[in-house]
Amino acid sequence: MSEAFVKGCEGLPWWRGAVIYQVYPRSFRDSNGDGIGDLAGITEKMEHIASLGCDGLWVSPFFTSPMADFGYDVADYRGVDPIFGDLGDFDAMVARAHDLGLKVIIDQVYSHTSIEHAWFEESRQSRDNAKADWYVWADPKPDGSPPNNWQSVFGGPSWTWDARRGQYYLHNFLKEQPDLNVHHPEVQEALLQVARFWLDRGVDGFRLDALNFAMHDRALTDNPPVAEPKQRTRSFDFQHHYHNQSQPELIGFIERIAEVMNGYGARFTLAEVGGEQAAREMKEFTHGQDRLNSAYGFDYLYADKLTPQLVREAIASWPGEEGEGWPSWAFSNHDAPRFASRWWGEEERPRAVKTALALLMCLKGNAILYQGEELGLPQAEVAYEDLQDPEAIANWPLTLGRDGARTPMTWTDSACAGFGSTDSWLPIAGPHRAMHVAAQEADAESILHWTRKVIALRNAHEALRCGEVEVIDEGGDLLAFERRHAGHRIACYFNLTAAPLALPEVSGSVLLATGDVAPDQRELAAFSALIVETQ
Known part of the structure; x- marks a missing residue:
């Protein structure tokens, strides 16, 4: 971002109104021919991101993980999983980004770890070891059933029995993702040390994944039922999630995160906050100067249609009151079906996608562009036998569509679409092959060129950027x-x-x-x- 912009927008920090490009590492670029994207591949294609006019990139998890949830089950917060490279590859990626004037934001997953994390392996051994209380453990009811009625996001009870402890452990997501007891001061300090590790390596900010799941009601109160669920795909849909997430004590931990970040200068914090209490929580998490910078709104991510009323309501939710934080908007991401298919049919899609991208760049807040949106990629159709996502497999055919949003980027018209040199971890989508980067570079009227145009417009006008x-x-x-x-x-x-x-x-x-x-x-x-x- 230019120095002129900082001065023009009254010296506001770099992230205020920034355009951030989300990279899903497994699917961006495979540099070593194993069918999986990696950090070196991101470095190879960094100029593409810079050419769009973006201010930075958000890199989804690349940490050591057994990949039960493709990296959101972290087994070592300070390690790079070998499929993505090593710390040297990470440092090279950050250095290349900074050379191109791009900031680097990475995910931090503080609500849960992998079942294979050393902390959990120690915690489950007994009720009196040094990390016995680092996770959420509870005794069964007298009949042996789980401690309460909480249901996990991916379906089924939020509790799994562990015979070694003779207790249940909490997991708001997969059973391979046990919840940390973030109420515990030692757990908080351990997580803050993780933050310092990556800040010391030069990252410019964090997206804090599933942050409102990071604390639970310690009384383990049952969640009340939803009278008339809008959807009945998962058991999770039948409850109001008042007690397994969204606890008031979380604000204290958020302020500790902010204190650490402020010690490193112009760093950026973005809270992912979903669920029925998101509107209130996003305001609370970002209120004033001592909390987080921005919140990642879900208003558009799962909307079936893009309507004027939807946009008006999202605008009205951030009226600019004193002490109010700053929103961040995304139309698609690695968890949500691509907006090009979710909102329009094939015939109207090319023109409508350009209009939507213009809208995203005109909204007040940060604009987050998911990889492939600059090409107008539609949601990929993934056959059941090719599915990788555990949620998609469990709930087929009524899925969140995560695999269809995660198929590899298409760069050229080669057999592997320029993604790599061998079969990729998810099949390359047929419709995406004709929409590859090289083809759109050669077409002045392409969505790729349009994306550069609308981002350039935003960057040229302070009213659009920070007004x-x-x-x-x-x-x-x-x-x-x-x-x-x-x-x-x-x-x-x-x-x-x-x-x-x-x-x-x-x-x-x-x-x-x-x-x-x-x-x-x-x-x-x-x-x-x-x-x-x-x-």
């Missing part, structure tokens, strides 16, 4: 809002429907449009965007 926002329509199908900063005003109009919409009277200079338009035009075509500098 305030006000919705200027009164409902209806036309989405209109204004971004404002230091007397600079930019009006943003979006038609997210399949039919033309009437425009209000607009005056000013057109900064961006999905088609040929003039400021005095009174109609906005289907799936179109119009960005106008009005002052």
Whole structure:
């Protein structure tokens, strides 16, 4: 990010309004021919990320892991899993990013570890060892059943019996992911030491995975049932999760994280906060100067449709009150089906994707671009026999669609699509082959070039990058809002429907449009965007 931007936005930190590119390492670039992407592959393709105009990249887990949940089950917080390389490869990746002016953010998973982590292996041996209370253990009910009714995210009880301890252990996710007892001061200190380890290696920030699961109700109170669940795919859907997550004591630990981060200067913290209490928790986790910088909103990630009302509600949820944090928005990620397929059919997709990308870059907050979105990749269809994700296998065919969002990037028209030199861990999606990077580089009208254009627009205008926002329509199908900063005003109009919409009277200079338009035009075509500098 340029020094001019920092001064123009009143000396705000680099991450305020940043565009961050999410890399899913297994699927980005395979440098050694084993079919799995790696850290050296990220380094090889770093110029692609920089060419988009991004400020940084977020690298999903690469830590030592048995891969029950593909890296989110960490067996060694300070190690690189051999399939991804080693610490030398990590250091080289960070150095290359910094050479290109990119910040590096990595995941930190503080709510749980792998069942193979040394901490858990010690904890499960007895009830009186040094780490006996580092995880959440509880006695069975008199009939031998689990301590309470809590259900895990991936389905089934949140408790698994361990014969060595003669107790159940808690796991909000897979049984291979036991929950840490983050109430314990020694556990907190151990996790903060992990943070310091990576900060000392030069990382610029952390995405804190599943942070609101990091503490539980120590009384183990049953969760109440949901009267009418919106979905019934998993047993998890039938409960209000008031007691297995979202505990007020978590704020104290968050402030300890922030204190560590502040000791390293301009570092960035991004909390992943999902669930029915997310709106409140995101505000609490980021309130004031002594907590986290931003929260990762789920408003768009699982939405079936992109509608003006959805956007208006997301904007209204961050009104800019005193002490309020800063949101971060993503339309897709490694857990959610790609928005290009989730929101539109094949025929309307090319134009609609460009409009959506323009919208993402005009929203107040940080914009997080998931790998492949700059190509407009649709969700991949993965056959049952090719599935790798344990959630997808368990809940087939009603899955979260994680494998379909994780298939390898396509770089060229070679047999392995430029991803590697052998069969990849997930099949390369057929429709993705024709949408590869090299082909889109050669096409001036491609979604790749459009992505660079909308990011450049955001970076060129402080009102889009760090300004305030006000919705200027009164409902209806036309989405209109204004971004404002230091007397600079930019009006943003979006038609997210399949039919033309009437425009209000607009005056000013057109900064961006999905088609040929003039400021005095009174109609906005289907799936179109119009960005106008009005002052």
